[in-house]
Amino acid sequence: MDTIALAATLLFTHGQTTERTIVAAERLGGALGVPVRVLPYWGELTVEIHGTQVSRIVPVKPLGVDMGKVLAITTVVDEVCSGTLRAEAARSALASAGRFPPASTLRFALFAAVGALSLGVIFGASEVTSLLLMALSAAIGALVRRWLSGVSGNPLIQPLSAGAIAGAVAAVASRLHLSDGIALVAFCPCMVLVPGPHLLNGAIDLARTRIALGIARLVYAGLIVLMICAGQLIGLIVGGAPLPAAGPSAPVPLIADVIAAGGAVAAFGTFFSMPWRQLPFPIAAGMLAHAARWALISFAGANVATGAFVACVLVSVIVTPVVDRWHLPFAAVAFSAVVSMMPGFFLFHAARAVVELVSIGPSAPATLLTTIAADGATAFLVIMAMTFGLILPRMLFERFLPAPT
Template sequence: MTGISGNEAAAPGRAKADDALALVRQVVTLLFENGQTTARTVEAAERIGKALRQDVRVLPRWGELAIEIEGSGRLDLTEAQPAGVDMNRVARCMAMVDDIAGGRIDVAAARSSLIAIAHQPPASTPRFAVMAAAGAAALAVIFGETQLLSLALIALSTGMGALLRRGLARMSHNLFVQPLCAALLAGIIGAVAERLQLSSALHLVTVCPCMILVPGPHLLNGALDLARGRIPLGLARFTYAGLIILMICAGLLAGLALGGETLDVQSASVAVPFIWDLIAAGIAVSAFGSFFSMPWRTLPVPILIGMLAHACRWLLIAKAGAGVAPAAFVACLLVGILVTPIADRLRVPFAAFGFASVVSLMPGVFLFRMAGGLVDFVALGSRAPADLLAGIIADGGTALLILLAMAFGLIVPKFFIERVWPG
């Protein structure tokens, strides 16, 4: 009788491990690079491994994914940067994971489908530009701007910035060129508008187009990683988001300086009627859903949740006399309770879905006013008035408190719900 050598006997096992490794590599790279939470990305890899009867372990880091098939000696290092957000790709990939785990599709067909998903284009340029313009104008309404000329200037500036970003994306893969140049354009347009006295709300004409650039999903994903003990990855996400915010501030202030203007740190928001506030919040949510390539059929869900959250915040501030940070916490707590199960049901990334729903609560105005105040403070030196420093501290403290309130409001219900309802 002819025996089978050890190498021949091991060959089928090696081939199966290689197939599993290649499939897992495609899935986790696609999810990691398009905004899925780290926990769901790792869980997807483990589900695929279980379906293929392989023990899969994934160690994500900024810029790299380490994938190991335990017991096979297979370790794969794949370059991957979690710098993008595409909800449609994530939803389709998670649906593919369900099919693989349920045995409804084989490895070859799954890999072919994943290649098609990875090459699916984001939201079209016209949709991107139009929704950016509408979202920035809606944020201006929330902050009290009602003049049609000012809203038109904000929409024009933001739409031009969106087109500029798409053009730069084709020419450069640098992560910071797009927000820097878009903010620079917003600052120049705002300075020209002030010089020509086209608007009395310079701070909104310049700030609202920049608020569209704030990397909220990366901040939220970073907070989730820190809360789960993934310290290096969480800090890396925060660093990336912080650098983008720094580029936005630098571009905005440089654009204003080119036009001989500065950002007024004393400007304050004006209360708007409840119905206008509610409609504007819904438009802002739809805009950010479009930025993140959310499918049209699912877009009404975050719009309704965002409008409900903003109504809650408006009532707490206007009727109950609550501060902006406590009101943001309660609104985000409501969003976290609603979004956690819905995001899993729709297979979309929690951070992008949750941020789109609460984008109107972001303290972008406070952050940019603080940056403008710091520049003025440095320029004036010892001649700076005491109220300028007080304004800088107040804006910075308010922005920090709102960000913390939003992060805790979104994360706490997510952790609790996943604890008692892991499915």
């Protein structure tokens, strides 16, 4: 029971989908001769033996995403189930897998810079100075996040601090007139903090009627987004700069868009500690999805929500059978491939309008309310389109083509 509970806890903690966590734990229980049922909740996970009142309740919160650890843990489960690892050695092997190191700090900071720079290109930034400021801001934020992870167990401090650094760098750049794209300098380093896997895992749990767990995951993701926004505003205020106006996104050539998408995917794969040998797959999927989205919008006249939906469906169809074969967390791999499609411009523009509305007060023009409603609704529709585009094929695969065991 302790061994099974440990495996389920480690998978649940490090970002594996709830369904695959349950399947892996039940497979391990079958191999150990203990038929179990796993009941996951936010804050605890219960493992009980079928037909008895014997159970283990383990306190756990699914706060992290670490594909390297999930892969190592699932490998141990497979070895026990196939008989290549003795049951007596399973617990120590699982404990060792749970200590699998994350991506190195150097790689983490380097790819944070690459991710912010790539997102800047996708959102239309062309100035070399702006791109360098984004990369510098994201790299400093990554180093601070790594340091905070070692001194504090609160997961909300990291996005708050990194957002504040992005706002402060943008404020300094604005005061020194270093760039014309201050809005993107403030925004792109914050985009690398978006908690996409938690959003997707929450949506999948809701679709499977695990209502309480799904809502808890979404609330946690929402708190992270709130911390990012608050940190950015704090950084801008401390730096003495107003919230910069976000102009319309400049059109980006196909080649630049696709290459930048590959850079963004590589960055998020690093954030989620994906092993080097498996990184090319989500990069290829993300680049293909971006090419499809670019073609739909440029040639077929599709809107951004439709383009994002089709691209996410394509990614989900490609990614689902592979992550099941490799035993990787679907949410982390899928979100890595489509993160650059998040409606950043609309979210930023709506946030700026809200701040302006608060500062003006009752005399604010009606057009400001229209801007908030239009940009907020567009952002909501794009996020919903991306979520459904990713989880619907996943659910259909699980229904009609069960994952290999």
